[in-house]
Amino acid sequence: MPAGFGTLPLHFALPDLPRTAALATALAPLARAGDCIALWGDLGAGKTAFARAFLRALGVVEDVPSPTFALVQPYDTDGGPVAHFDLYRIEAEAELDEIGFDAALDDGIILVEWPGRAGRRLPDDRLDIVFSLDSSGQRAATLTGHGDWPARLDGFAP
Numbered sequence: 535m536p537a538g539f540g541t542l543p544l545h546f547a548l549p550d551l552p553r554t555a556a557l558a559t560a561l562a563p564l565a566r567a568g569d570c571i572a573l574w575g576d577l578g579a580g581k582t583a584f585a586r587a588f589l590r591a592l593g594v595v596e597d598v599p600s601p602t603f604a605l606v607q608p609y610d611t612d613g614g615p616v617a618h619f620d621l622y623r624i625e626a627e628a629e630l631d632e633i634g635f636d637a638a639l640d641d642g643i644i645l646v647e648w649p650g651r652a653g654r655r656l657p658d659d660r661l662d663i664v665f666s667l668d669s670s671g672q673r674a675a676t677l678t679g680h681g682d683w684p685a686r687l688d689g690f691a692p
């Protein structure tokens with residue numbers, strides 16, 4: 535990473551849903567077509583809550599359900615197409631073709647819950663956000679940017 539580009543990873547405490555929304559609202563304008571935002575973290579860590587707030591920040595007013603069963607929900611947003619994936623139930627990388635994973639990345643932004651299920655198909659140039667919920671109930675998110683994300687996140691302060 536070139537010198538002078540903010541320090542990564544970036545760590546944020548997320549004590550309540552408004553803090554998750556503030557993080558998502560600050561990130562949404564930095565994202566553009568072809569971006570993969572990988573949402574890591576255990577069950578209930580706050581991935582869908584982040585995705586919902588991110589979509590709201592891009593003007594989505596319709597319901598934003600968890601794509602647990604649909605596997606993908608597409609949205610038309612002020613920032614172009616956004617596809618929200620939940621790969622929890624994916625068992626083989628080949629299933630990604632059936633749900634249009636690469637096509638969605640060509641068309642717009644993808645938000646991906648359970649990104650590890652995408653295996654080698656997960657793009658290297660991506661923003662990783664790891665959501666955590668510890669035993670005392672403290673929630674947090676840690677951002678690590680790859681590709682040009684460190685430059686985009688220079689000075690990031692939600």
Ligand SMILES: Nc1ncnc2c1ncn2[C@@H]1O[C@H](COP(=O)(O)OP(=O)(O)OP(=O)(O)O)[C@@H](O)[C@H]1O
Pocket residue numbers: 548549550551552553554575576577578579580581582583584600647665673
């Ligand atoms: N920052 C937060 N503060 C308080 N509650 C939160 C926060 N983020 C998420 N929650 C709540 O935690 C619960 C689980 O959140 P969410 O559905 O986003 O988890 P998830 O990581 O998507 O889980 P899954 O792996 O099952 O998809 C929801 O009730 C949500 O409202």
Ligand SMILES: [Mg+2]
Pocket residue numbers: 581582583600620647
């Ligand atoms: Mg979820």
